[in-house]
Amino acid sequence: MPEMAVSESSMDWNKTGSWRSSTPLHKNITPPCNFNCPAGENIRGYIDLLKDKKTKEAFELLTEANPFPAVCGRVCYHPCQASCNRSSLDREINVRKLERFIGDWGMENVNKQALPPTASKKIAIIGAGPAGLSAAFYLRKQGIAVTVYDENSMPGGILRYGIPSYRLEKDVLAKELDRVLHGIEFKSNMRFGSDFDISDLLGFDAVFLATGAHLSKTMNIDGENIPEVESGLNFLKTANSNGSGNLKGKEVIVVGGGNTACDTARSAYRFGAKVTLVYRRTEAQMPAFAEEIEQLKKEPIKIEFLTAPKNIRKTDGGKLGVTFIKMKLGLPDSSGRSRPVPIADSDFEMSVDKIFTAIGEDPDLSFFGNARIKTGGEFDFSDIDERLKARLFVGGDILPNPRTVPHAVGSGRLASEKIAAFLKGEVLTQSEDIEVIAGPGDINFDYFSMINLTKRGSHPAESGFANMDEASSEAARCFSCGVCDHCDNCHNFCPDMAVIKTSNGYHVNLEYCKGCGICARECPRGSLKMDGTE
Amino acid sequence: MDRELLNDNDFLRDSGFCGHTACPGCGEKILLRHVLDVLGPETVIAAPAGCAAVTDGIFPHTVSPVPFLHTAFGAVASGAAGVRAGLDMSGRENVTVLAWAGDGATFDIGLGPLSAIAERNENIIYVCYDNEAYMNTGVQRSSATPSGSWTTTTPSGRLKSEPKKNIDLIMASHKIPYVATASPAFLDDLKMKVAKAKRLTGFRFLRLFSPCPPGWKSDPADSITLARLAVESNIFPLFEIEDGERWSLSYESSGVPVARYLKTQGRFRYLSDDDMARIQRETDRDYNRLKSLHQYNGYQKIVVEEQ
Numbered sequence: 001m002p003e004m005a006v007s008e009s010s011m012d013w014n015k016t017g018s019w020r021s022s023t024p025l026h027k028n029i030t031p032p033c034n035f036n037c038p039a040g041e042n043i044r045g046y047i048d049l050l051k052d053k054k055t056k057e058a059f060e061l062l063t064e065a066n067p068f069p070a071v072c073g074r075v076c077y078h079p080c081q082a083s084c085n086r087s088s089l090d091r092e093i094n095v096r097k098l099e100r101f102i103g104d105w106g107m108e109n110v111n112k113q114a115l116p117p118t119a120s121k122k123i124a125i126i127g128a129g130p131a132g133l134s135a136a137f138y139l140r141k142q143g144i145a146v147t148v149y150d151e152n153s154m155p156g157g158i159l160r161y162g163i164p165s166y167r168l169e170k171d172v173l174a175k176e177l178d179r180v181l182h183g184i185e186f187k188s189n190m191r192f193g194s195d196f197d198i199s200d201l202l203g204f205d206a207v208f209l210a211t212g213a214h215l216s217k218t219m220n221i222d223g224e225n226i227p228e229v230e231s232g233l234n235f236l237k238t239a240n241s242n243g244s245g246n247l248k249g250k251e252v253i254v255v256g257g258g259n260t261a262c263d264t265a266r267s268a269y270r271f272g273a274k275v276t277l278v279y280r281r282t283e284a285q286m287p288a289f290a291e292e293i294e295q296l297k298k299e300p301i302k303i304e305f306l307t308a309p310k311n312i313r314k315t316d317g318g319k320l321g322v323t324f325i326k327m328k329l330g331l332p333d334s335s336g337r338s339r340p341v342p343i344a345d346s347d348f349e350m351s352v353d354k355i356f357t358a359i360g361e362d363p364d365l366s367f368f369g370n371a372r373i374k375t376g377g378e379f380d381f382s383d384i385d386e387r388l389k390a391r392l393f394v395g396g397d398i399l400p401n402p403r404t405v406p407h408a409v410g411s412g413r414l415a416s417e418k419i420a421a422f423l424k425g426e427v428l429t430q431s432e433d434i435e436v437i438a439g440p441g442d443i444n445f446d447y448f449s450m451i452n453l454t455k456r457g458s459h460p461a462e463s464g465f466a467n468m469d470e471a472s473s474e475a476a477r478c479f480s481c482g483v484c485d486h487c488d489n490c491h492n493f494c495p496d497m498a499v500i501k502t503s504n505g506y507h508v509n510l511e512y513c514k515g516c517g518i519c520a521r522e523c524p525r526g527s528l529k530m531d532g533t534e
Numbered sequence: 535m536d537r538e539l540l541n542d543n544d545f546l547r548d549s550g551f552c553g554h555t556a557c558p559g560c561g562e563k564i565l566l567r568h569v570l571d572v573l574g575p576e577t578v579i580a581a582p583a584g585c586a587a588v589t590d591g592i593f594p595h596t597v598s599p600v601p602f603l604h605t606a607f608g609a610v611a612s613g614a615a616g617v618r619a620g621l622d623m624s625g626r627e628n629v630t631v632l633a634w635a636g637d638g639a640t641f642d643i644g645l646g647p648l649s650a651i652a653e654r655n656e657n658i659i660y661v662c663y664d665n666e667a668y669m670n671t672g673v674q675r676s677s678a679t680p681s682g683s684w685t686t687t688t689p690s691g692r693l694k695s696e697p698k699k700n701i702d703l704i705m706a707s708h709k710i711p712y713v714a715t716a717s718p719a720f721l722d723d724l725k726m727k728v729a730k731a732k733r734l735t736g737f738r739f740l741r742l743f744s745p746c747p748p749g750w751k752s753d754p755a756d757s758i759t760l761a762r763l764a765v766e767s768n769i770f771p772l773f774e775i776e777d778g779e780r781w782s783l784s785y786e787s788s789g790v791p792v793a794r795y796l797k798t799q800g801r802f803r804y805l806s807d808d809d810m811a812r813i814q815r816e817t818d819r820d821y822n823r824l825k826s827l828h829q830y831n832g833y834q835k836i837v838v839e840e841q
């Protein structure tokens with residue numbers, strides 16, 4: 001054999017990292033669904049679990065933020081879905097149905113969650129709506145004893161007495177409330193201000209006030225006090241309490257454009273009434289959720305936009321005579337919506353049997369005398385009894401947040417955190433970090449479009465998934481925006497094998513990374529980026 | 535597909551594949567690490583002059599985790615066959631011999647020996663990493679360079695006008711057991727094909743798409759993206775030919791316009807819209823022929839009984 005030159009040592013000494021002008025960095029950013037969930041759910045996280053059919057784990061993760069998945073899977077307006085990046089490709093992930101699937105699983109499979117024993121601290125909560133009960137749930141989970149007071153005979157607040165059963169089945173609500181209230185003392189028919197007062201609260205270490213917004217706004221027109229003119233909220237409460245409310249053949253007017261107005265109109269129609277909804281602006285300005293408006297329009301309910309009642313009288317035949325005036329849109333008002341302005345000489349008459357008003361609700365804080373919400377949206381504690389003031393926390397619909405179930409849940413959970421900190425003599429500090437949200441620009445659509453094109457279309461709002469396979473295949477459509485799902489692309493595509501897999505993710509070996517940028521380009525979800533430094 | 539195939543063998547991870555001198559974003563090195571991952575440590579590489587040979591290491595150093603024999607530019611097929619003969623004679627039939635050659639070495643200068651070794655159905659796997667020009671010597675045209683491409687020997691004004699040579703058809707004409715194309719953007723498919731080649735015996739030929747940022751004037755970060763576009767636009771279809779006769783497409787592309795692929799690279803920047811339309815027509819024609827050959831299975835092996 002002739003002699004041959006042989007290389008026997010490695011190239012390890014050649015630190016090609018010195019070639020690099022830009023450095024890859026693995027860093028998860030916030031998925032838009034998570035960011036937009038008012039309850040603060042880790043939506044991306046539980047979808048990931050559902051994809052692998054881990055429903056129990058998904059339920060546990062979801063209920064870390066929201067104790068009401070079955071309720072919210074039905075009545076939440078799902079801003080998460082509206083912000084879903086997948087809508088840039090075909091159609092957003094149906095988070096509503098996935099949440100409902102998890103909630104329904106919970107109803108079947110979880111009745112009593114294990115709880116730690118209670119320690120010496122005691123909390124009183126006034127108001128058993130979603131805000132009060134969320135606070136109660138998370139406080140009790142930490143071993144803090146909770147007593148919830150409500151003026152009604154049953155818990156649930158608007159969930160029970162406002163939202164009609166055709167949108168939220170009463171047995172679903174009952175089951176979910178049962179689980180949430182496990183280990184919590186509930187005192188029914190106790191109205192704060194009349195059945196009990198501040199002196200009854202002195203034995204508690206802190207008090208959370210979540211009495212909602214139940215004072216219907218008045219129209220300030222003549223005839224408003226005639227008994228046949230009733231608040232929509234009141235009507236819904238009666239209807240939801242005993243299912244009564246026979247309106248067969250009656251002509252009914254509902255005034256307003258919010259959720260209460262829609263639910264009132266749709267409920268009245270279900271009780272046999274001939275319903276006309278009048279709203280002083282146009283559909284575009286209706287404060288009700290878009291889905292609600294969609295459903296409303298599908299029903300045989302007449303809608304008169306740009307119309308407002310001017311006065312109401314009782315006529316001889318026992319009917320109500322109502323004078324309306326037509327409106328037109330003027331310049332924007334403080335809410336940013338165009339102000340409706342009356343059109344001169346546009347009056348017209350109608351004769352009806354009943355009028356339901358639903359033009360908005362205010363919190364009833366009469367038990368505190370002058371206590372008010374300050375213009376900035378903060379609660380004004382200044383007039384409140386000194387013995388309570390320092391221990392009082394407020395949340396839910398009392399505050400001028402958007403008034404929705406998930407906001408109430410988020411507000412209640414935040415209160416539980418503030419109270420837990422307060423009990424330790426601390427003040428809850430919130431992270432000042434600016435969250436980076438994963439937008440469509442962070443998604444490498446090649447990994448989704450070329451592989452998995454599906455038809456465009458919208459999701460039907462009602463009903464759930466038929467089975468686990470349906471739910472998990474919907475979950476599998478999720479991009480996992482901004483959050484590494486260990487797809488291995490960065491590791492696999494590195495020409496220099498500089499992206500190393502570790503037990504909990506990936507590590508870039510900067511001694512050798514040449515900074516070509518393939519890894520970041522091929523990350524399907526924006527959780528790896530070139531940071532441009534070095 | 536089998537997830538296992540995508541997990542690096544320990545031998546590769548421990549061998550220190552780092553420190554090689556390939557350019558940032560080089561396709562050849564992505565291909566090599568995944569091919570070796572499937573073939574495993576019982577492999578010997580033979581490589582001719584070209585980027586693969588040069589960037590493997592600086593004498594006396596190498597990143598190769600397995601023996602790596604440098605051969606003359608035109609002689610890799612013969613060199614690999616020689617290694618095979620030597621291994622077989624010393625009773626090591628189990629060792630895989632891998633010829634690892636550029637397109638210049640395969641389509642042009644080494645074509646004679648390649649044909650001879652294929653015709654004798656020597657028991658080796660021959661991989662052509664196709665970067666469509668003589669890259670190591672500074673981007674000269676080869677017969678693998680696509681028409682319309684800029685190279686230093688086909689400068690603007692005299693862009694390459696001849697079509698790319700159909701080497702796959704040439705190799706299939708040898709009736710060898712396996713011919714396949716694969717792309718680094720489709721690693722599942724690539725690794726499956728390497729595994730299949732490994733299971734077969736005789737001459738196996740794989741042509742792998744190998745992006746070259748400096749030669750193609752593309753962004754190094756784009757190497758995989760443009761490799762994917764090459765497949766999706768049918769510029770580089772993924773297929774297999776068994777026994778020279780059974781054709782099958784491996785992947786149904788989405789058929790994106792070729793212009794999307796062409797625009798990722800500076801070497802195509804002199805093309806007019808008309809040129810791109812022509813390339814689109816040629817691509818469609820070639821892809822349609824491939825589709826008609828898909829699942830064509832007219833071949834029956836006739837076994838000659840020895841007296």
Ligand SMILES: Cc1cc2nc3c(=O)[nH]c(=O)nc-3n(C[C@H](O)[C@H](O)[C@H](O)COP(=O)(O)OP(=O)(O)OC[C@H]3O[C@@H](n4cnc5c(N)ncnc54)[C@H](O)[C@@H]3O)c2cc1C
Pocket residue numbers: 075076077126127128129130131132149150151152156157158159162163190191192193210211212213214233236259260263367395396397398402403404405406408
């Ligand atoms: C008709 C209607 C439909 C709606 N539909 C939807 C929907 O589909 N989706 C959605 O997200 N949101 C919807 N909302 C909004 C949502 O229901 C509320 O934002 C949410 O319920 C607020 O929760 P909360 O706990 O703050 O108050 P509430 O749910 O109002 O609960 C407060 C509780 O406190 C009790 N209470 C009040 N005063 C006292 C007192 N002095 N002493 C003792 N108890 C007292 C009340 O009776 C009530 O039980 C709807 C609202 C209405 C009115």
Ligand SMILES: Cc1ncc(C[n+]2csc(CCOP(=O)(O)OP(=O)(O)O)c2C)c(N)n1
Pocket residue numbers: 583584585586606607608635636637638639640665667668669670671676
């Ligand atoms: C006989 C001979 N002629 C010319 C050369 C110079 N040479 C070295 S590498 C190379 C180009 C190789 O091109 P290709 O096979 O496509 O591999 P690539 O560099 O593109 O990876 C040439 C021409 C040589 N080494 N030997």
Ligand code: SF4
Pocket residue numbers: 031032033034043044047083084085086092093095477478479480481
């Ligand atoms: S694709 Fe998934 S992670 Fe991204 S926004 Fe939609 S639900 Fe959230």
Ligand code: SF4
Pocket residue numbers: 555556557558559560561562585589665669670745746747748749
């Ligand atoms: S010139 Fe091209 S083929 Fe050669 S090492 Fe660089 S990128 Fe790879």
Ligand SMILES: [Mg+2]
Pocket residue numbers: 636637638664665666667668669
């Ligand atoms: Mg070449």
